[in-house]
Amino acid sequence: MKYSKFERFKMIQQMRILKALYPLQAEQYQENIKVLENGFELEIDELSDGLYEGLDRHGCEEVRAILDMVAVMQRSNENLGFPIPEEKVKFQGFAGNDHFAQHSYIKHLIDDTKEYEYIKGVLNSHNPYTFPSYQKMLERWRSWGQPHQMSAEKILELLDSQ
Template sequence: MELSKLERYYLSNQLRILEALYPNEADELAVQREAVEQGYSFVYDMGMDYILDGNDAMTPEESKEVWEAMDMFLSIDRTIQDLGLEDLHKEHFTRFRGYDGNNESKFMGFAAFTVERLGRFTHLPLKEELYFNSHMPTRQIYERMLIEWRKIDYQHRFPMRKEDLMKVLEAAVHPEIRK
């Protein structure tokens, strides 16, 4: 990472303040500050492992995709309740399962952040309470379901008609293995 002398000055001052505010972390922060002040650019990233960038950071489009999937599952749940079709829970992909922690971790993290920190989608029907790791890839499943859900006029999504609900739920099954 390249930093100008002025950026290094600002960062050095911020690290000096943090050293004073957090005495238990002062030694580690002092090492980072010294690296910044001395221009040891190779070491700059060492203290920033928790700051995501590139493909690890969520784009606005990806964030909207997660929220749209959550909206869809709220709609599915409301429709099932309104139509008295609780038996569908046994046979279909009716609850939000989260995302795969190994392959879709930024999506999983954003879904958890949305519910736990932002307080949105708190009534989301989850497969397991406050558990967002599906342990299997789900993004493609959600994308297939969302294609069908987007075809429904917005005013008919909450709740859906039974035939629309079934199209959305059937889309969860990969096309190659549908009956």
């Protein structure tokens, strides 16, 4: 990525502050300053290697809607006395390799914020087809008006729409 001189100047100032705050890493910060001062683009890009593209607002909303749908299926099944084997309504996760941003977001929502910690299931399906399957199920659930309670028949119909 190409940075303007002003952007590099700002990053240099930040590195100088970090160098002062963390003297044990001063040598690494000084190397980063040298890279930024000289505009070595390859090494500048390496400074942000740990950053990911992320997930836009629509993607976040879609993941939340999928988790809401799964929660409704699980809660409905429980309220009905588990007519459907619990294993069938467990969350199957998203493939970390194929849908990294969505997978990272569910990990954040379930493990970090605990906002969806009640979701039962796995987070990494290792299956590239689980996310598209959940998208199809979500489309069907939305076509029904996103009910907050479902019959066993509706749950099965939703599971079959994958």
